[in-house]
Amino acid sequence: MRTIEWSDGIVTTVDQTKLPQKEIILKIKTLDDMAEAIRNMRVRGAPLLGASAAYGLALTAFNSRVSNKDALIEELKSSGKTLKATRPTAVNLFWAIDRILKKIIDSSKNLDEIRYLVIQEAQKIADEDVKANRAIGKNGAELINDGDVILTHCNAGALATVDYGTALGVIRAAWEQGKKIEVIATETRPLLQGARLTIYELKRDGIPVKLITDSMVGFLIQKKMINKVVVGADRIVKDAIINKIGTFTLAVIAKEYNVPFYVAAPKSTFDLSKMSKEITIEERKQEEVTHFRSLPVAASGVEVFNPAFDITPYKYVSGIIHEEGVFFKKDFETFGIDTFTKKNNPEIV
């Protein structure tokens, strides 16, 4: 089953804030409900945010009662604004909205054709994500050896994408090839996507996994208990990868001990026209740190920093696994990251 599916004006997904203790299926029928689900991280993960935003526009198109084409385009633009205001960091969300809007603006299609086009393009974005993840898995699995112990952070799995996953796609593909691997998953505070989602996915697939707190990474790498790191990304910019808070800390430790550090992400996550300093790092609410669900865990009244992402400069990255291959450190050191992208994927630069 896909993490997100469209059928006759209803988007079906699972509420990821409640997993794994409760599997609550969401039936999202309006743009506003989709925006709420994104904002409150009921759906999360960069590629899934792309598909969710696309389906958000599809809901607007499906539900619209306007009587002319221009009014529908205005309504879709307004929905795009609403969606873009939900979460600022993962680029896939912006990419999906712009891709759909570009398709319809100045098109010669009529009202019903545009309605259909938006829904069709959203479906296409979701379908392409599944294909991209399968390709990422295949490309990444070549880097994984029999016996590897692989550290991953947060959840870059089926639940972060439409299906299969990016970092977990690499792990799944290696496992499906019969490689005997083990995974170490960080719990990923504050929202525990590692403990809740990655463990849930890997146990369901029967892939051996152990859970650690984020603070244990140094100890395990020092003890040579980890020999590869694979993570996802929320945005890949000219000078760095931006991913879940804690990724950078982990990358520095990996480099210190010469453990290869790979990033797995589809091209929809690439935003190579920008530098990391131009990107807004989302600061989320204090309660995510001071509480677990409704249980207070900190002394009351304390001030909190809660950046949701951090920035890992390329000097810490061994390679970027994408759907067309792997871009290695030596390549981007020699040619620059934008040369690579211009070559392989000219339209996104």
Next chain:
Amino acid sequence: MRTIEWSDGIVTTVDQTKLPQKEIILKIKTLDDMAEAIRNMRVRGAPLLGASAAYGLALTAFNSRVSNKDALIEELKSSGKTLKATRPTAVNLFWAIDRILKKIIDSSKNLDEIRYLVIQEAQKIADEDVKANRAIGKNGAELINDGDVILTHCNAGALATVDYGTALGVIRAAWEQGKKIEVIATETRPLLQGARLTIYELKRDGIPVKLITDSMVGFLIQKKMINKVVVGADRIVKDAIINKIGTFTLAVIAKEYNVPFYVAAPKSTFDLSKMSKEITIEERKQEEVTHFRSLPVAASGVEVFNPAFDITPYKYVSGIIHEEGVFFKKDFETFGIDTFTKKNNPEIV
């Protein structure tokens, strides 16, 4: 008020597992109750474990009904064994027990004199810890500048000692000198001593503090939001400092960005006859990671690593602040860490 106090066969302390939500005062009257309190971390922190173990022996001496000196010594030895079996890493616990047993074995004292001697020595250990912390604070405060933002990990405060604290002693002393400083405290998973205890202590003293998850350290150091790190230690050995899990990760990041990394600890934490590989790193129960209090936070049935401490080699340590001064990196690089200790504290080598 001291964190632990003795009065007429009753040891009074606070249950640190319940702080800060509940302030439950414990009245510990037997050796077994003291062992339970240590094992379950109702009392924790290396210097406080030293005082707690000492008071544990004092309880045995106070409650003993034997009628001759040799029987009391045997009973105290047996209590020492019970206490030593509680937690394996912090050396202060072993140090306090051995110090007291050494004092009474082969002594010419009679039964009641030995009983008195044990209680008196336990009191002395507690009193000395307070003095040591004040001296550590004074010595460390010289390293702190007006305007510093200081990162600390776990709780090396009054609650980890008999009073005042080691790392927080340094911070308190700088604050009392009128230096305008700010503290960043990591929450310190799994048991959240930073979020619960350090925040509680610093807010009570009015020292500005902000809370982060352990995974945010890299982000903040990269953004130059931290300019010093001060932590405590559970054991200082020939080649490394051993402290709460997460310390090593933090030290690697600090070194990468040239942020000074200081360790504050009394001589009772020094164990320079040993190498880090000889030390047992306590592995605690899985539920500490899979649950917060009784709330499950991970997918069920997952296996967990839960080392309570990690090992920070001296190459990452800028200086060790103790009660007699500060031992700087350049000193231990030139003379070796054991030279330093032989010079300043010959009896513990």
